[in-house]
Amino acid sequence: MNLLDKLKIDCEFVSSYLIEFVRQEITKTGLTKAVIGLSGGIDSSVVAYIAKEALGKENVYGILMPYKLSSKESVEDALKVVKDTGINYKIFEITDPADAYINKFDEMDKVRKGNIFARLRMITLFDHSQLYKALVVGTSNKTELLLGYGTWYGDMASCLNPIGDLYKNQIYQLARYLRVPESIIKKKPSADLWVGQSDEEELGFSYDEADVILYHLYDLHYTIEEVVNLGFKRELVRGIADRVKRNQFKRLPPIIAKISKRTINIDFRYLRDWGL
Amino acid sequence: MKIAIGQIDTVLGDVEKNVKKLEHYTDKAIEEKCDLIVFPELAACGYSLRDLVYTSSKAPDDPAFLSLKEKSNYIDIVFGFAQKESGYFFNSSMYLSNGEILNIHKKKFLPDYGMFEEQRYFSPGQTIDTFKTKFGKVTTLICEDAFHISSHYAAFKNETEILIILSASPFWSDHNSMKWELWENVCKTSAQLNGYFVIFSNRVGFEDGVGFFGKSFIVSPKGHIIKEASFLKEELFTAEIDLRDIERARLFMPIRKNEVCNESVG
Numbered sequence: 001m002n003l004l005d006k007l008k009i010d011c012e013f014v015s016s017y018l019i020e021f022v023r024q025e026i027t028k029t030g031l032t033k034a035v036i037g038l039s040g041g042i043d044s045s046v047v048a049y050i051a052k053e054a055l056g057k058e059n060v061y062g063i064l065m066p067y068k069l070s071s072k073e074s075v076e077d078a079l080k081v082v083k084d085t086g087i088n089y090k091i092f093e094i095t096d097p098a099d100a101y102i103n104k105f106d107e108m109d110k111v112r113k114g115n116i117f118a119r120l121r122m123i124t125l126f127d128h129s130q131l132y133k134a135l136v137v138g139t140s141n142k143t144e145l146l147l148g149y150g151t152w153y154g155d156m157a158s159c160l161n162p163i164g165d166l167y168k169n170q171i172y173q174l175a176r177y178l179r180v181p182e183s184i185i186k187k188k189p190s191a192d193l194w195v196g197q198s199d200e201e202e203l204g205f206s207y208d209e210a211d212v213i214l215y216h217l218y219d220l221h222y223t224i225e226e227v228v229n230l231g232f233k234r235e236l237v238r239g240i241a242d243r244v245k246r247n248q249f250k251r252l253p254p255i256i257a258k259i260s261k262r263t264i265n266i267d268f269r270y271l272r273d274w275g276l
Numbered sequence: 277m278k279i280a281i282g283q284i285d286t287v288l289g290d291v292e293k294n295v296k297k298l299e300h301y302t303d304k305a306i307e308e309k310c311d312l313i314v315f316p317e318l319a320a321c322g323y324s325l326r327d328l329v330y331t332s333s334k335a336p337d338d339p340a341f342l343s344l345k346e347k348s349n350y351i352d353i354v355f356g357f358a359q360k361e362s363g364y365f366f367n368s369s370m371y372l373s374n375g376e377i378l379n380i381h382k383k384k385f386l387p388d389y390g391m392f393e394e395q396r397y398f399s400p401g402q403t404i405d406t407f408k409t410k411f412g413k414v415t416t417l418i419c420e421d422a423f424h425i426s427s428h429y430a431a432f433k434n435e436t437e438i439l440i441i442l443s444a445s446p447f448w449s450d451h452n453s454m455k456w457e458l459w460e461n462v463c464k465t466s467a468q469l470n471g472y473f474v475i476f477s478n479r480v481g482f483e484d485g486v487g488f489f490g491k492s493f494i495v496s497p498k499g500h501i502i503k504e505a506s507f508l509k510e511e512l513f514t515a516e517i518d519l520r521d522i523e524r525a526r527l528f529m530p531i532r533k534n535e536v537c538n539e540s541v542g
Contacts, residue, residue: 008451013507017447017487020508024285024482160485219450269326271484273288 003212003230006220007169011177014170015050018162022054025160026135028276033134037125037155038062038089039192040077042175042184043163044139049178050162051137052085060087061132065121068095073183074192080181090128094120114193118154126157135159143168143207146214147240148247149199155191156250167215168207205236213240277411280305280313280351281492281513283505285481288322289332291357295320295340298355302347304512312352312411316442316479316488317383317419318367320357323444324483329397333360336370336377348372352409354416354477356442358398367398369416369442371409379407383418384427391446391486394420406434412519419443422462432470433537437522439466443478447489456491460501468499471525471532473517480510497525 026034034051038044051060062085064078075091082089098120102108125136138158140150142165150156163171168189175185189199189207200206213232216222217240222230227237253265262268282301287293298315305313317323320340321332334340334357344353352373359368359382367383382401386394404427406415415431415438422428422441431439441463448455463474474495479488493504494515505513526532 006451010449010454013449013454017508021482021485021487025485270328271288271324271326273324273483274328275289276287 003216004169004208007167007211007215009166009170009173011174014166015053015174015177018050019054022051022137022160022162025273026055028273029135031133031135033059033061033132034137035061035063035125035129035132035134036137037121037139038064038078038081039139040064040074040079040081040184041189041192042171042180043141045077045081045180045184046171046175046178047137047139047163048081048085048087049180052087057086058088059134060085061128061134062087062089063125063128064089064091065094065124066091067093067098067117069195070192071190071195073187077181077184077187080183084179084181092124092128094124110194114191115151115154117193118151122154122157129159137162138164140164141168141171142166143210143214145251146218146247147203147210147243148250149203150250152250167211169211205240209236210240213237214244217241218244277312277519278308278310278514278516279475279494280308280310281475281477281494281505282313282315282319282355283478283480283490283492283509283511283513284315284319285479285488285510286319286322288483289325289328291321291332291334291340294322295344298353299343299347301512302344302351302353305514306347306350308512308514310351310514312354314440314442314475314477315353315355316477316492317356317369317444318358319355319442319479322483323479323488324393324486325358325397326393329358329365333358333365335360336368336380341370341372345372345375345377349375352378352411354440354442356418356444364399365397366401367394367418368401369418369440371407371414371416373409378409379405379414379416381405381416381418383421385420385424387420392420404430406431406436409438412437412522414438414440416440416442419445422466428466428470429537431466431472432532433539435532436470436472437519439470439472439474441474441476443476444488445478447487455489459491460493463493463495464499464501467495467497468529469531471497471529472522473497473519478505480508497522498528 129136136158138161141163144150190197216227228234354371356369359366369381371379384401388395406413413436415436467474476493478492480490494502503515
């Protein structure tokens, strides 16, 4: 058995489940609309197709937020999704606010800049969610959430996330099922935070490798040794396991110093859907 | 006999709203001339209560349930609720008939692994009881109870005729399994080996991303699914059953006849 076969999903059930998730978790708050940051990448494209099915195209707003150095291809691909789904869209360039901030500093490395872009996009999405009386639907997949390959309170910020329990490989399966445009499925994954960025080059491993290793370590409870025995280099498996541990903070709200007998999220425990 | 399953979503921690919904579906089932309606686990309050257990739990004689009790003069009603008793809490089911409480079952096996926290909040029940109804001997189980062989053994030992399972079962799947296959396997096997009907009433709706999949069903005493409700959709699901099928199944496979049961189990 090909190791990736273990990540096969039943796209019919999973997509109808995610459509219900988006519809119910939004409408039970009294709202009916969604705002999605459309990057032209596979994750936000899949989310747009799901949201359109859940809420109807007139209730979904795709916001394209290019920076002056973003690839032209990204905008073109995002517009293909807009055209195909018929959702509302808006192009909101983040160049001016980003440069206004960046120019306050003599120099700035690309990671800081990347974080600023991601957080300006977060501000834009949440502002538009207030403008349209909508919720921000997140687009972080399980692979990047586990690896911590995202900006805390940037692209990782949302009100609800339909794809956070799907590995990158599973996003591709869903994309094919939902008939996401071929150019989006075929291109190399990139956060497009700087010119020529490639996720897999930056991470130092492929998404397929990461998915298989993460799935065995965390979904199937394999030990590092057992994953190495599947045919992976020890340093790679250790490196990935280490990233997951180091980035746990990004997956949780801030910790609170306990003083009282009833501390928020420690022993004051309620779901967000309280009363909904 | 006509059976209804109220495959419903709930409002987390709002007993008043949920009981209104139970009343609504009960009225519909009465209109459709059903004899019994079964609602899911914790249908009166929602599932992932956490600290809402303290404010959502009720004594069985709480006025909140009066109208349902009244309606049980026209139809037998089974529903899940959070039960308050002497300052402790139980994940319970109530069987109402002829305007009275015929049985309360307190969930015996409270899951506390993976995503589940029931044992943190609820106290466990002590027994799996079988009781007489106008349709025959009934045993009620609540979700995890049905994953323990001893529960099925108790139902078998007590010569149950209708096994009712109230559930709030969350969806998960992987490349070689879907969550409902587990339920179908358990219920078909139990029905087939014990020669009784199984009614599986599951919830729908989402609670903080956890989706309850629905797909409630009824299994015949020969182990066939008679009818199955839909995936994720709230609905009133009804099916006709022939109680004589119990005897027919037991003539075909008289398993209980040759077993001296262990009274200390179940």
